[in-house]
Amino acid sequence: MAAAREIKAREVVEPGDDDAVELAKRHLVQPWPYAGSVGAEARALIGEGEGIYITDASGKRLIDGPAGMWCINVGHRREELARVMYDQAMALSYNTPWYTMNAPSAELARRIADAAPGDLSHTFFTTGGSSAVETALRFMQFYNNVRGRPEKKLILSRGGAYHGSTYLSASLNGRPRDRHWMDGADELVIKLSSPDPFRRPKEMSIDAFTDFLVDQFRDTVARVGAGRIGAFVGEPVQASGGVVVPPDGYLKRIREICRENDILYVSDEVVTGFGRLGHVFASGEVFGLDPDMITFAKGVTSGYFPLGGVIISERLLEELRRSNHPDALFGHGLTYTSHPIGCAVALKNLDLLEEGVLQHAREIARYFQARLKTLEELPLVGEVRGAGLMACVECVADRESKDPLQLDKDVGKRIDAHCHELGLLVRPLINMCVMSPPLIISREQIDDMVAILREGISRTMDDLRKEGVWRG
Template sequence: MAAARDLRAETAGPGDAVELAKGHLVQPWPFAGSVGAEARALIGEGDGIYITDGTGKKLIDGPAGMWCVNIGHRREELAKVMYNQAMALSYNTPWYTMNAPSAELAMRIAGHAPGDLSHVFFTTGGSSAVETALRFMQFYNNVRGRPEKKLIMSRGGAYHGSTYLSASLNGRPRTRDWMDGADDLVVKLSSPDPFRRPAGMSISAFADLLVDEFRDTLARVGADRIGAFVGEPVQASGGVIVPPDGYLTRIREICRDNDILYVSDEVVTAFGRLGHVFASGDVFGIDPDMITFAKGVTSGYFPLGGVIISERLLEELRRSNHPDAMFGHGLTYTSHPVGCAVALRNLDILEDSVLAHAREVAPYFQAQLKTLEEVPLVGEVRGLGLMGCVECVADRESKDPLQLDKDVGKRIDAHCHELGLLVRPLINMCVMSPPLIIIREQIDDMVAILREGISRTMDDLRKEGVWQG
């Protein structure tokens, strides 16, 4: 204990945190060559749409943390809710007790959900939310006497989590190169990325191609073996892939016709990112069997996620011939009273003005980002709501990012950091998803810095002889 006290006494500044991280902290998504021995950019404070790094530099928080700080940093009303709830009830076991904030939050969330989604199971985040939805699908089919109906359909470019089953659905480059997964349970489909559709093909024809692939896969694998389709309305970490118009509604109908549960993964798109509490119904016109959510439900102030489940599914379980069958799934922090209290106040703030503001400012955000297509290194700018992606390519003819530089996004991020903007770099892409409270002048600042960061990166690549565009 004495050694631990000494260590705490020495952690006085940014330099100490860096050294402690190198000596003791394992970062997420590390490379084997630096695992357990690296320090990343230190963030000291946040305020509104801004953060301050370890050197005191003020930065626009371009990714809103990790798609999640929707109402902005340093909201005193959320801090007070955390304190007050912790002083009233800091925790209760969900195995045989419950708390009032979770019951009220479930009702409030169900009120925003499309279709007959009426009941909520709370988790600790997005990965556990997707894991819960998949385990519920397995349970549901077991109870209904269909133990063979367990395969899960997902798509290239998808990201659904880091737990074992949720991670098995991922389709992003490099995320599965050295990791195991439940590959025998997953059926992969193509990414719905219009930018990389076959040359000469219209977007509507591309949508037809994707739907045909879905039908062909059902015929080949057997609809009686497929339990669920899991899809993000907009593929977030895959590079903000906005699917062709009508594609999701057509997939939803095929799932309904073949008794396949449609799971809409709204971990990123829910709670205002696209201007609504849920995008499935309000933006894309679909009524899934389940919706998973996390991130923006508390604006990142507390770890919380969940699954909204169709009343139809629950009623079928209640009417089954196996009333004693147990859904053997739960988490120590399921329905955490502090997290649910924070989420309730966060939802108040979103409903009061932030959702409307996000809808009002989103077209300007998209239009200003789109001006970056003038830059020679940029292949496409795409997005929806307050999420956008700038994809860089070696040349627009081949659309090949790998001939250029696998980490060009990191180069741009480094320049932008110097200029006052934090970027989410994804290989050859820069993803932007600022807090929903951002105003037009701040959008102008963000885009201007990003433009300069890309320009400086182009100069670097030319000097190195990597790119001559």
């Protein structure tokens, strides 16, 4: 019986099989493709993972610098999580959330409420980060409709933001290249400046920059009218925007303006939640915030199963229950809402985090940031910034002007290619390299990672000099 359940390696397409590459080119549409290669490309095959490492199709072992996509927090090949997946699938693989429920989702909702700041007490589970943000925004719309404020629907977002790929969540994104060829609900979204201290005007102090951001927010509310603005959505640290860490106190001041004007504050912790900054949630523990909603995904299952969610303030739910429209229907749900396997995996993942991984992440974060900061010795590097176990190396052609290397927009990909040869996978973002390794990384592994990244940047500098696109 046990043998019948066992899946043999040769029963699946293995990395390195030429068939997999050809099948991808003929049948697989990759995410974020260019029109010239859509549906006709194959990307780097990854075959195995263990701890902080992955193995590519050639058998090369690589440090998983991005932790998949900010999500493999407890590391690859954790047998505890695999066993929970199997056990839960054998007990209950699925139930419809429309008129039934399961025990893992109820227990996970309680555990999340215990870890969340303020009065955040109820969770709506989704399939990932995009659907979590979409749910928060649809809840805001429903909330204001029930309260008789159908005009209070505008959403404040920021330059550099990334909030998802579904229609409404993607409309909040603040990176121009994300929207050049894509439509969005632009009539619902107001974009504010990115809170990026590195890109502030040269003569402006950090304190003055913070005041500028807060004044811009307050002036926008006054100009547009608080009665028309339903929510502000912000990442505590802008992740895909280049690990932008906001100035001290900025987020708390924005929160106060939101509270004063009855604007829902949605803290997007899809990346920062579940350990990336050393805590289950960073909003309260790191930034002193008590949002009206927190969205999460990625690290909640360490990427082992698609799951996300939005945690909602008890105050908002009480207001709805007290409304004059008890029959108003929040017509929103997903086939895989509160999926029993995902919730079971998340419970075990939360156990692993609370039994030592979070503590380790907090203890090693300072060493991680300090070692990466040494890369600022290289003339191509304009700034190394980060928080917890997430960091960005931003390359510039000229430190004085902070020119983001417009002559070579693929400098991040160049560095990644060299690092791949040397045993490290990084996440390239135009002129930036993002690092967010599994939270279980050791000091010795951090040293290896930084040494490879240093060599990869050095080789890229040599390439750019030889090609005459950078004098350094």
